[in-house]
Amino acid sequence: MITLKSGVKLNGMSPQIMLAILFAQYTWFQWFRHYPFVITSVTDGHHSKGSKHYIGNAFDLRVRGPDNDWSAPEQQRRSYCDALKRRLGKEFDIVLHEGGSAHIHIEWDPEE
Numbered sequence: 001m002i003t004l005k006s007g008v009k010l011n012g013m014s015p016q017i018m019l020a021i022l023f024a025q026y027t028w029f030q031w032f033r034h035y036p037f038v039i040t041s042v043t044d045g046h047h048s049k050g051s052k053h054y055i056g057n058a059f060d061l062r063v064r065g066p067d068n069d070w071s072a073p074e075q076q077r078r079s080y081c082d083a084l085k086r087r088l089g090k091e092f093d094i095v096l097h098e099g100g101s102a103h104i105h106i107e108w109d110p111e112e
Contacts, residue, residue: 003036005062009044012056016091016108017042021059023087024106028061031080032072038062040103058107063096077104 002025004010021039028037041060043053052058064071072080081094081104088094091110097103 003038005040052107061104
């Protein structure tokens, strides 16, 4: 099941990102069956200048519970990102952000 964090906006999301969400969810449940698949941002939120979020070409995934009640193991997070990169191909960037706002950022960024 795909869950959206409260306040997530989907307006303007590209078809490529919708497809990436489906691939990401399928892959997530192969790696993290016991953790929820939660999208924390698509076209909403505050991001760096020029972020692909603002044009509907990026989304973020939660890697730990909002109250730290669960956390996907760090090594598995890396393996998940590697598996997803192989499935989505070179037109997508997958970035594992660690630290206080840990999440996985996925964006469609085709080479022109």
